[in-house]
Amino acid sequence: MSLETNETVTAKIFPHPLNAWYAVAWDHEVTGKAPISRTIAGKPMVLYRTADQRPVALADACWHRLAPLSLGQLVGSDEIQCPYHGLRYNSTGRCTSMPAQKTVNPSAMVPSYPVVERYRYLWVWPGDMTLADPDLIPDMSQMTDPEWAGDGETIHAKCNYQLILDNLMDLTHEEFVHGGSIGQAELSESPFLTKLEADGSVTVSRWMIDVAPPPFWLKNIRDRFPDFEGNVDRWQIIHYYAPATICIDVGVAKTGTGAPEGDRSQGVNGYVMNTISPETDRTSHYFWAFMRNYRLESQTITTQLRQGVHGVFGEDEAMLQAQQEAIDANPDHEFYSLNIDAGGMWVRRILDRMLAVENEGGTPESALEEFTHSGSAS
Template sequence: MFAKNTWYVAARSEELDGGKPLGRKVCNEAIVFYRQADGTPAAVEDFCPHRGAPLSLGFVHEGRLVCGYHGLEMGCDGQVVAMPGQRVRGFPCIRSYAVAERHGFVWVWPGDKARADASLIPSFHWAGNAEWAYGGGYYHVKADYRLMIDNLMDLTHETYVHANSIGQKEIDETPCTTKVDGDHVVTSRFMHGIEAPPFWKLALRGHGLPDDGPVDRWQICHFTPPTHVMIEVGVALQGHGGYDASADKKVSAVVVDFITPETETSHHYFWGMARHFQPHDAALTQAIREGQGRIFGEDMEMLERQQANLSAWPERKLLALNIDAGGVQSRRVIERLLAAEASTHTTAP
């Protein structure tokens, strides 16, 4: 269903900044995240070995996780450290997880901790770059994580689901191309001489460009395992090179999508936009974030209703059309990862 020996985004960094532990299920693993005394994140099983209470209902004291039921203290390695009035030698250990902090997110490796390698966390050219601004948020979505990947790798739905923001008929009318390079799937669409939809008119105005003339628009969706989708998007004033136009003639961005499985029918969705224009305009960042949040809210409603239908009629066959190529190829990459992980488990001594 989902690969475990890989890195997933578990939380935004600020979710751990309040001093409280955060309980979150990742790939069916119940995990509690918190910050240690030096500020680095830690992650252990969300299960107190005393009476089974969720440790996420406790608190953090001087960098140590304290159970909110009877005060048992856990170490970041899953060992019991202390408990009021009790000797803790011989207390059972709980599972600890490999965790790291990169790009403003907390990442977790829900599989074999011994195999975790922080160098495998992907890098992104926009992260920490002063020429880019980032704004985003989080949604809990009651749908199979692969449905979100399907959604993001086939943007023809924008014409219908997002008709009042980023959708337009030219998306339907313009063919897309899908290419696969190893585990990297790319679906591209380029539209020329069209009217900018409302969201992009806002962006053009924010960059000091006219919003009433024709533009060239692009959408380039990149899937990389285990579940990341980065979408290059933008519009340029017509006749200036489209995607390759100079920075003063276009507004461009990367739609950031980290999709983390929770269960077979739910996932965590960390969404955002890294934009390459007016990076220091905080008001523009907030306006774009609010607009993007509404757009993704529309996606969430559709996906959750879709999941409800699929769960109600699991025997029904679905159509595979040419517009589904990006999602189909992405699922094939996931299937290869699952097969490889299963093979490793089978051959392990």
């Protein structure tokens, strides 16, 4: 399968697959003390934990009069009580008690969504629950690996989720949007390789050899090597996993010390972990973290990195909101793709195929089959 980067894409609102795992919350956000509300893929959900700390995700609307269950309270070991008329539901969504009557209507229940706790997030499956295979949760193992340390935040992004994926798959925008922190001219000048992997993921790799480290990376390499001076070899290796997770292997090492060949011992290595969950057609939950494999003991560095990345991503957030507003004002405009958009174009093709197969009643696994023997694109 070939990919022509001069393709055009209509600037429209891009739909999202339902048969997929999406991060719904950080694990610490959901407790057994009070429910919280969150909308994923257009579906309002109420989240809470049972007495044994098992996470629960139900539709956030009572069977009786659609009152939001998230405004109610937790009762017993695993039940939630409607705030309007007191109906109670267990963790499977079945009503267990109704006010002023002993008999519970057998049809009284609310949808329950599969939920899995992994990599410091809670993941929900808003589609066909019979297809909800936990093995399809994308690999974000650096989030819990003891060899890595870090933290992150959530951005409520006022844009369609695919605009965030575009942003993360092409990092040349750093030169222009983040010029005071991580951007530099070599981002546009350096060659890159885009590859469709055998498992249907996408990798975009870029190396910048013998360049001056931008301010963000100069601080980080001096956190490990206080006397560092000179140029670095810098890398960005983007890994996309369908439908909306992007993990970016980033770092710098003293130039000429073997980083391109695999020896990163004279540098600092981070992973920018990103998973994006569509809320509506025009809003998204953007979960991110910055993990590092050096100076693991330093909470100061963890906090400084989180604050630094927060500032960088704030610049992205403003640009993405402005882009969404422009798309809404120009719904018939076509996006013209450049060479730098190759990774993002593969993402769009994969998502288009996932949506088509979902509409045909197929499985998420089968949606990626046509891509697994397609080779690569540069």
